[in-house]
Amino acid sequence: MIAGAMGVLFGAILSTSVQAAAMSKDAIAERLKPVGDVCLQGQDCGGAAPAPAAGGAKSPADLYASACAACHNTGAAGAPKKGDAAAWAPRIKQGKDTLYNHAMNGFNAMPARGGNPSLSDDNIKSIVDYIVENSK
Ligand code: HEC
Known part of the structure; x- marks a missing residue:
């Protein structure tokens, strides 16, 4: 009798934890979805590489x-x-x-191109415009 009761108990625990695992999988999928959407909008994704904009060009914000x-x-x-x-x-x-x-050539503690020689003149100009537009 005791063994039978234990079996029922273990069965109940087992099915509960399987359910919990299934739920957390869904929860993870739900959580991953919005992160993908946010990245597409060109926002900071906390270190994840943002999806490149059309044409492969990165936005000044990126x-x-x-x-x-x-x-x-x-x-x-x-x-x-x-x-x-x-x-x-x-x-x-x-x-x-x-x-x-x-910004291109450096100024006191400001390093030339922010220390990124791969940034083109047009990149730098677009970033400076972006900073200025957002700092008025
Ligand atoms: C290592 C830190 C650092 C990084 C990275 C950096 N800056 Fe700066 N930046 C500075 C500092 C410090 C100043 C202020 C220099 C001063 O006025 O003496 C400055 C000043 C500037 C100014 C104002 C210059 C002026 O004439 O007043 C611009 C424009 C600027 N940065 C653009 C950029 C851009 C664009 C990038 C990225 C490509 C960048 N910075 C990356 C540190 C940095």
Whole structure:
């Protein structure tokens, strides 16, 4: 009798844990789905490679995130933070050409091209435009 009762008990535990495993699998699938959607919108996916935009060109926001955000989101090394209008106003006053020039060739603690020589002049200009547009 005792063995029979144990069997029922174990059966109940077993089916419960199988159910739990099935549920967590669904839950994981549910959680993965929205992450894929967010990446397609070109947002920061927490380190996952964002899907390239049509034509394989990365958006200025993507380039900024990979090459410039480490300093310009945090203020590291005294970098003016993106979105900090007070920090950017006097820099914007110098004119775009000066900003482009400093971003390409470096300026004090600002490394040339953010330390990414593979970024083209057009890449740099588009990123500077992106920073300026979001820091007024
Ligand atoms: C290692 C940190 C670091 C990285 C990476 C970095 N910057 Fe900077 N950036 C700085 C610092 C520090 C300054 C402020 C320099 C100063 O005013 O003395 C600055 C200033 C600038 C300025 C203003 C220049 C001016 O004339 O006032 C621009 C524009 C700029 N960065 C663009 C970029 C772009 C575009 C990238 C990515 C391609 C980038 N930065 C990556 C640190 C960084």
